[in-house]
Amino acid sequence: MASDFYDAGPLKQVAINLFYGWGYNFYRKENQLRSDDQLIRKQAGALLGSARKSIDAAESAYRRENIPPPTREKPRPDAAAVAGAQALERLSKGVGSLISLINAQPVPENDRMSQRYRKEAETLARLMASDEKLIGQAELLRTKAEGKGGEWIVGNAAELQGGIDAIGETLRERQMLLFPAS
Numbered sequence: 001m002a003s004d005f006y007d008a009g010p011l012k013q014v015a016i017n018l019f020y021g022w023g024y025n026f027y028r029k030e031n032q033l034r035s036d037d038q039l040i041r042k043q044a045g046a047l048l049g050s051a052r053k054s055i056d057a058a059e060s061a062y063r064r065e066n067i068p069p070p071t072r073e074k075p076r077p078d079a080a081a082v083a084g085a086q087a088l089e090r091l092s093k094g095v096g097s098l099i100s101l102i103n104a105q106p107v108p109e110n111d112r113m114s115q116r117y118r119k120e121a122e123t124l125a126r127l128m129a130s131d132e133k134l135i136g137q138a139e140l141l142r143t144k145a146e147g148k149g150g151e152w153i154v155g156n157a158a159e160l161q162g163g164i165d166a167i168g169e170t171l172r173e174r175q176m177l178l179f180p181a182s
Contacts, residue, residue, distance in 0.1 A: 033124035034107055040131040045102045047138035052095040054145040055153060059088035062150025084154040091157060094164040101171050106178050123177060130174040137167045
């Protein structure tokens, strides 16, 4: 005697209705793209965190080497050394701001209105292209800063700041993909 307890037809329909009611279907390409987008942003943040850690270490070493404790003969530190330390600090804060921006970046909502008025898969595919650029820029910034001393970073601060500015622009462009100007 067959049991009607596990009739795949009605159970499958109940499961599908629940998934759609929750606004989710495990097998939609859009869900995979949304998940990938979040993973990529997390990894971009990790790359920038590594770059910031390198800059912070360089700043600490730079301050130790170039800004000695005050003495009676020399109560104030060298102005150029202080300016270099401040440049390193600004770069570190700039990278930290990028990490915060990445963490705050929106992801397309998974609701019926978004799906109706915008092609979600196309938007997510464009976001993936933007995220590829973001990862490349973050990795380049990380490699530029990693293992470098404070003197080198101060001497190349304009180039590193250019990288920070480029990543900021990529994040703004990414945001415009989700919220285009009306």
